[in-house]
Amino acid sequence: MQTHNLGYPRIGSNRELKKACEQYWLGKISVAELIKTGKRIRQYNWQLQKDAGVDLIPSNDFSFYDQVLDMSLTVGAIPKRYHEVMLNKTNNELDLYFAMARGYQKHDLDITAMKMTKWFDTNYHYIVPEFDKEQTFKLFSSKIINEFIEAKEAGFKTKPVLIGPVSYLLLGKEKQEGFNRLDLIKNLLPVYLIILKKLKEEGVEWVQFDEPFLALDLSEKAKEAFSYVYAEIKNTFPELKIIIANYFDSFGNNLDLALSLPVNMLHIDLVRSNTQLDDILESDKLSLKIQLSLGVVDGRNIWKNDFKHSLYLINKAINKVGEDRIFIAPSCSLLHSPCDLDSETTLNSEIKQWLAFAKQKVDEVVTLKKLVNFKEKESVLEKFKANQLAIESRKTSKLIHNNKVKERVKTITEADINRKNVFKKRKEKQQERLKLPLFPTTTIGSFPQTKEVRTWRSKLKKGEINKQEYDEFIKEETKKVIRWQEQIGLDVLVHGEFERNDMVEYFGERLDGFVFTKKGWVQSYGSRCVKPPIIYGDIQRTKPITVYWAKYAQSLTKKHLKGMLTGPVTILQWSFVRNDQPRSETCTQIALAIRDEVVDLEKAGIKIIQIDEAALREGLPLRKADWQNYLNWAVKAFRIASSGVKDETQIHTHMCYSEFNDIIQNIANMDADVITIECSRSQMELLDAFAEFNYPNEIGPGVYDIHSPRVPSKTEMLALLEKAQAVISTDQLWVNPDCGLKTRHWEETKKALIEMVNAAIISREEALIVS
Structure with a gap:
């Protein structure tokens, strides 16, 4: 035997590969140094x-x-579009490789990833x-x-x-x-x-x-x-x-x-x-x-x-x-x-x-x-x-079980799983309350977390600054991003999430039943590494998580601000999950915790709340025969999380990198008022599923690929919006990036979002002329 x-993991015990790749992309180390790092990791x-x-x-x-x-x-x-990358003699095989992964925007070339x-x-x-x-x-x-x-x-x-x-x-x-x-x-x-x-x-x-x-x-x-x-x-x-x-x-x-x-x-x-x-x-x-x-x-x-x-x-x-x-x-x-x-x-x-x-x-x-x-x-x-x-x-272990949580799961009713009215009636009330234009613009939630933001968070963890000093810094960053969003004309704002680390980790740190590592990194894509929480026991929320920062940000602007939450299925999928009970049971516990947060955000005056379910499609079992059981409890979990609010409160969700054709009915069953999805890399192909199904609710097909450092032009985004209008009714469409902007740099982010807002304005004006 x-x-x-x-x-074996290739990122290195201290994420050496991530750091080397990012240094190379910034031109701070040579290709020889990058290759040397790779060799060192392999040998180890x-x-x-x-x-x-x-x-x-x-x-x-x-x-x-x-x-x-x-x-x-x-x-x-x-693909042929990358062949020109190698015509520039300063480029090497790794540059071609990274261009395929990340896009390429220099030497008068602009190539999508x-x-x-x-x-x-x-x-x-x-x-x-x-x-x-x-x-x-x-x-x-x-x-x-x-x-x-x-x-x-x-x-x-x-x-x-x-x-x-x-x-x-x-x-x-x-x-x-x-x-x-x-x-x-x-x-x-x-x-x-x-x-x-x-x-x-x-x-x-x-x-x-x-x-x-x-x-x-x-x-x-x-x-x-x-x-x-x-x-x-x-x-x-x-x-x-x-x-x-x-x-x-x-x-x-x-x-x-x-x-x-x-x-x-x-x-x-x-x-x-x-x-x-x-x-x-x-x-x-x-x-x-x-x-x-x-x-x-x-x-x-x-x-x-x-x-x-x-x-x-x-x-x-x-x-x-x-x-x-x-x-x-x-x-x-x-x-x-x-x-x-x-x-x-x-x-x-x-x-x-x-x-x-x-x-x-x-x-x-x-x-x-x-x-x-x-x-x-x-x-x-x-x-x-x-x-x-x-x-x-x-x-x-007594750490694992909480009878109060288990009892609450057992007493969930149909009223806990359904909004008060169907979407058509909710939409009328939301339009009257929110008064948003055609092609409303927004972002998915996070804005770039600069080195300064990360440094302040590190200082707080090390005890070099106190909580009050940290909060004052975050308030200033939040105020700046609110003012900038107002300046460029975004319709629905976000607070930027500067107080947060990872979108799952942030919530897990504030829920019972989770534990966190210091160096438990795994690769998500490219140089992007995540540190999944470990769900070891029963889950509950004992106090509000996001209400303070959402309420503060809303106080800075007369425009509508989205409350930003991570959904129960995504928290489950992006964690290391306990294996001593069904995943569905754990997911329901998380859903109840998020529901409490949603209700508190509404009470705090937040009129639009986004519950990200980026991982819903990813959780599907590999064989179709096993899909429906999963979809039943996953969709139910989202509805438990989102159904505690009034009709006037608009619920958004976000999904990324998903093929929706086979599960479009289940997506509709989630009954979110607005869904935002990845569409730019697929050139709006993913919208076909929504068109053929005649999806009834509102939808924001991403027009800006945030996983690439290139800045798309207004013309490029207008072309994507035209494709979207060919299959989805104008009054259903939102304009937004593909995903959160946390991992991007401010310079490219600002340029891209200004182009996006201008594309939305032109589309809006053209639609009004046609009508």
Whole structure:
């Protein structure tokens, strides 16, 4: 029996990669220095895993931005609009790579970024490949081969990790109608074969292909592509050992397909679906030659592994197929885990004993192997005993349960889930009260958090300033942003959220049942890292969270100000969630806490309240058969949070990077008065779902892509608004950016929002002329 890992966090224990990338983008370090930082992180990760005793260590799990974008660059799937980037001789391959991810606006070039969307049901974002009907592929980047060589020369035996060719195509999008991206498989596969040939020449033994689409509903065409690809790989390289890694769910009805593939090992996620082990072991299609990788350590959550339960699953597999055919692994890449629990020196000790981060998960994998091995078992018996004591401690801890919260959940009624009147009647009252123009303009909530803002927050945490001094600073920042919004003519203002850190963390810090880390960072996209809260117990709000700052900001202006809240589903999705009760139960507890905040904001005179549900679509189970149960409780949670107010109070919600077609009825069932969505990168394609459905409420399709540093022109935004008007009624449309502006710089933000307001004014005037 052996161990392996599917991938390790690439941000560095102290977010070294984030800092280096951002310094490079600002021109403060050279490309050589950036590359040196990447190498240092890789070497550290390989050494850590080798020292822990991992038998097969991954390479090519490192990325400067995103692993899917890496694959696009590797196979030369570079959209034509980026070709000019490389004509400037001062640019290098990394500049091209970052231009694809972030857009490019210099040297008289203005190029939009590639679309970004969520990686399955995680909060990680990937860059969506773009495919033309006549798409060609070639080996453009040798990153995969170079990193394998780098590891070998440093004394590390690694298995390169590649996104499998079928999943790579399925992750992408056709840029024209009339063809299926899977038709490109015969053009793409030769490049993969070239990569494998070069790896073989360098002495590779194992290669891991990530094929997570095997956990989704597959078309017959996709199934045929899987069979074709792996038959060709086996025929071309019969001596290579190939791992197919599936994760985030079971193989399900793709099990027979997976077992028929001519590969050496199948990886199965036994955290998300441990019942699939029986299906595999009992299948008459399980080859005597195939090895099984058992993903028993949770790669996506932070709870300590229950060794007793994992050993039960491992021994079951051993008894059926033999120890020599078993590998032990995390359930998926540890990309989704923080780096090292040892860095948390101030965490509550009782809670800390229940946790494991990436470094500790690697150790858990190796310890499980030793517990099975008769010769090594004695050396880790104390670890087993400590593990079981921690598991039992969590079950019985008084920190976790609050009977008052549980009772309130039980007594929720239909009246708690519904607004008093339907939207049509609410809209009349809201129009009369708010008196907003056509194409009302607003932003999604946050404004840039400058170095000065972050410094003041840091000073407060360190005790260098007191709360009163900090609040006075935040008041001044809030006043400045209110005045600036008035000056440029925004219709509905926000207070800028300068007092907040992360949109989930800020709320979690003020709710019972949450605990926070100091260095528990995980990558969200590119250089963007988040520090998810840990939900360990029952949740309640004991006092107002946002009312003070909303009320203060509203006192500064006669214009309407939005109260800004994070919704229950998003708080759930972007946290590490307790796994000792259904997620739906935890979400309902959060919804009740947010409901109390909504009611208090209304009492404080706030007439427009936004409850962000950016993660609603992301939480969908991978298979459609499981969708409705999730959507039922997720939509219910939003309605619980939003339905405690009068008809006159306008409820907004915001969602980003979502495909709405399949769940548009559920979006409508949320019954928000206004929904704002990401639309600029997709060039308003996402609005088609709302048009075909005849969405009844109001909608703000984002006209400004805030995930790119480029400044869109007024003309560009007018074109997007014209596209929007072609499918959505003028009296339904709002004008806003795609998302919050917290991560942007003030210079670009100011320019872009002025252009946005001017575009709205022109659209308004044109609409009035037509009417």
